[in-house]
Amino acid sequence: MIVVVLVVIVTAGLFLLFRRTPLVDLGEGCKVTTPSASLDLNIxxxxxxxxxxxxxxxxxxxERAVVIAYATAIQESKLQNLSGGDRDSVGAFQQRPSQGWGRPDQLIDPVYSAGKFFSALVKVKGYRKMPLHEAAQAVQRSADGSAYAQHxxxxxxxxxxxxxxVPGAVHCWFPTPDGTTPPPPDTEEAARRLGRALGPGTAFEAPSRGRGWLMAGWAVAHAKEFGLARVGYDGRTWVSADGHDGWKADSRFTAGKVRLF
Structure with a gap:
């Protein structure tokens, strides 16, 4: 009887402890948080x-063009850079080489595939004001163009x-090695890769706060790939060791340049 009572007491105590301190599986991932809502993403x-x-x-x-692109990529690939798909479809937008979008090795490159999507989108007359699914369908010509609207x-x-x-809206987290000295961050390659998408000579120099936060979000999304331990910008910092907590105030960083460590 005494054993049963002890088990009940311990169980109740653990239940109350877990209610006060929720168990969170940090794992790895990213989160986008804006005043309207938040979304969970994988890296x-x-x-x-x-x-x-x-x-x-x-x-x-x-920004409307970006919204259309995101809704399209979510429908086509769940916003992932797929190596295949329906028939010969490739990449985040599931563009088909047989329809003249490019070679498979080109379409698997998000910079190239996004560029091809936008090149087609800007040729759609009035795309900024028409319903999103109509603009997306004019580019993609899929079997069911209405599906884009849901995203x-x-x-x-x-x-x-x-x-x-929205400043500081993107943060990611991932496991960091224990007991080993990590290699130095490859900030040079990060700058080169960003330059491919954003334009040569970018080098994380921020001509405006909006552009700076775009760069900072890009850097955090790619932090695991380039071994970045910290990103600092505009009075805030993101640190990989506690990336799940997002951006924190840090007066060492100004709005002039996104700093990578």
Missing amino acids: EQAQVAAVIAAVAARRRLP EEDGKILAAAFTGR
Whole structure:
């Protein structure tokens, strides 16, 4: 009887403890948070989203174009850079080489595929004001063009975050090695890769706060790939060791340049 009572007491105590301290499986992933809502992404999705926003910024396209691109990529690939798909479809937008979009090795490159999508989109007369699914369908010519409409709200959330309009909206987290000295971050390659999407000579110099936060979001989305431990910008910092907690105040960083460590 005494044993049973003890088991009940211990069980109740553990239940109350877990209620006060929720168990969170940090794992790895990314989160986008804006005043309207938040979305969970995996790291690959965040990287594709960051590239799409950068390519749009290089072309000086409006945010509406980015929303359309996101809704399209969500429907076509769940915002992932797929190596295959229906028939000969490839990449985040599932573009088909047989329809003249490019070679498979080109379409698997998010910078190239996003560029091809935007090149086609800007030729759609009045795309900024027409219903999203009509604009997307005019580019994609899929079997069911109405399906793009269901992703418009998610597209708006992603666009607000990855274009940099909402500061500090993108954060990611991933395991860090224990007991070993990590290799130095490859900031040079990160700058080169960003330059491919955003334009040569970028080098994380921020001509405006919006552009700076676009770069900062891109850097955080790619932090695991390039071994970045910290990204600092505009009075805030993101640290990989506690990336799940997002951006924190840090007066060491100004708005002039996105700093990578």
